[in-house]
Ligand code: SF4
């Protein structure tokens with residue numbers, strides 16, 4: 001690439017030369033949204049697949065209750081990012097089919113009450129003090145509510161990636177693989193959080209094994225994501241170079257690739273074979289990796305542009 | 311219905327930034343922000359270097375991602391295909407900033423997205439945009455792209471020109487005469 005010097009008279013620090021529109025708030029929201037999606041899908045799936053008496057407290061009621069809490073924090077971060085908070089309600093006086101952020105606002109408006117309902121249903125059915133506390137009968141339609149939350153979780157998990165991939169102005173983001181990538185990363189983060197809070201040995205093993213599979217699938221999608229960029233046009237290749245020799249190389253491969261994916265998988269394998277004692281290290285690393293993935297992609301995406309074609 | 315566009319002559323623009331100042335004064339733009347800017351790029355490797363001066367602003371794209379990515383409808387097409395922001399609808403979510411390949415937008419001190427409007431308020435009164443009428447070398451031509459008799463259309467027909475980052479696919483209406 002030819003060296004290009006840029007000097008700007010009439011400086012606009014906000015937008016030029018490196019756009020920096022979205023910061024930690026959006027990265028945190030994308031992570032927590034993905035995490036909540038992972039929790040909803042996994043616990044919803046367990047609720048439908050497993051007999052009630054075999055469910056451990058963690059998957060039976062802690063996860064369904066945690067999901068709306070995690071989502072609330074994420075939505076608060078999203079709110080913090082709005083520069084004109086007074087107009088937040090404007091999201092709900094319009095639906096713009098062409099705007100992913102509009103879809104996102106409406107998806108949240110559906111997922112949030114659905115997850116609250118699931119939390120309530122799970123708590124009143126399985127919670128320690130709450131057993132059948134409202135009507136004295138099992139919560140009606142618990143399994144159907146669980147199913148609804150699986151769908152809601154999938155929509156939320158994929159959407160967090162689609163929001164970025166719709167922004168064609170940023171070649172790094174403009175990939176259909178970002179949706180599946182974020183969904184898988186959310187599933188792996190959800191499984192990791194469950195491993196962290198799970199007390200039952202058998203369940204923990206099951207969840208840890210699931211997590212390893214999610215991370216493996218995530219690695220495949222990540223590889224495809226980079227391959228697509230590296231074999232794409234000039235702007236795509238330039239954006240991939242941010243991770244191969246560019247400014248984001250070290251942070252990405254160390255924080256996301258090694259600490260967030262390779263190391264925890266290796267640790268899980270050792271724990272599985274009884275070579276090291278079970279600890280919180282692996283799941284905490286996975287959660288850290290999920291956050292780092294969002295943060296790096298949000299920042300690097302904004303550093304990728306069509307400038308090479310000027 | 312006109313379709314407004316602009317051409318900037320790369321041969322006569324000398325990068326004096328009078329357009330930048332005129333715009334700031336006309337539109338009362340925040341002290342630390344700009345709706346238009348003059349960028350200078352030196353390209354190549356010594357001794358084969360050349361300097362390129364560009365007066366840049368919103369390209370008023372015909373297929374504007376800022377408009378279709380706006381979740382509230384605040385960013386919209388107004389008269390003559392000019393893209394405007396309705397402050398009463400804008401949440402400051404920055405989707406449009408991220409969506410614009412030209413980095414033409416910013417969030418102003420009122421927390422809403424702002425950008426060049428082609429001085430539509432002046433144009434409606436039969437005046438030229440402030441930058442155009444201020445340019446000391448008359449390097450800018452503003453006009454109706456659908457009017458074959460306009461100076462803009464005739465100049466574009468007679469001279470080589472290009473749009474910036476046309477590959478981004480937004481169908482910009484700002485052209486640079488080579
Ligand atoms: S240049 Fe940017 S802000 Fe202007 S119309 Fe095109 S996409 Fe929108």
Ligand code: SF4
Nearest residue numbers: 380400401403404406
């Ligand atoms: S910042 Fe305002 S104009 Fe831009 S997309 Fe958000 S609501 Fe629309």
